[in-house]
Amino acid sequence: MAGIYGSNSAAERIGYITRAQSFSACHRLHSIHLSDEENKRVYGKCNNPNGHGHNYKVEVTVRGKIDSLTGMVMNLTDLKRCIEEVIMIPLDHKNLDEDVPYFASVVSTTENVAVYIWDNMVKVLPSNLLYEIKIHETDKNVVIYRGE
Numbered sequence: 001m002a003g004i005y006g007s008n009s010a011a012e013r014i015g016y017i018t019r020a021q022s023f024s025a026c027h028r029l030h031s032i033h034l035s036d037e038e039n040k041r042v043y044g045k046c047n048n049p050n051g052h053g054h055n056y057k058v059e060v061t062v063r064g065k066i067d068s069l070t071g072m073v074m075n076l077t078d079l080k081r082c083i084e085e086v087i088m089i090p091l092d093h094k095n096l097d098e099d100v101p102y103f104a105s106v107v108s109t110t111e112n113v114a115v116y117i118w119d120n121m122v123k124v125l126p127s128n129l130l131y132e133i134k135i136h137e138t139d140k141n142v143v144i145y146r147g148e
Ligand SMILES: Nc1nc2c(c(=O)[nH]1)N=C([C@H](O)[C@H](O)COP(=O)(O)OP(=O)(O)OP(=O)(O)O)CN2
Pocket: 029, 046, 108, 109, 110, 111, 137, 138, 139, 140, 141
């Protein structure tokens, strides 16, 4: 059957699609593997025991073949469901360090939040589709993780 690219198009088209999602959470940068003094030195004001909050914006990008019949890499409605399960339910309006078991022993830097999201997103997405997790922690601080 001819797809949307016509019967002559043998080429595989690769597309990247991204869905953005914001969530709010608080945290404190504090490593259980460092002394109190080292924590203060390494993390400075972000080690304050009172913690602080962020309005994170996450961009989840998947990469794959644009299906010649459906015209989609994957249905963005399905990606939305995955984001709800992996990001919104466990992280939104949470204290990352106290409410998310993963961060009991892993310091809640934005790098590690990106790794957490990657590791859980690969479990719910079709295999080999996840390409990148990008997190805007603030307007100025942006972290990218690609599973390496
Ligand atoms: N490599 C990392 N460094 C830092 C992280 C991190 O996750 N990874 N996180 C923090 C703090 O938690 C905090 O989020 C940084 O806030 P702040 O310095 O206030 O943010 P801005 O740079 O955007 O603020 P301005 O004061 O407006 O410059 C620190 N380091």
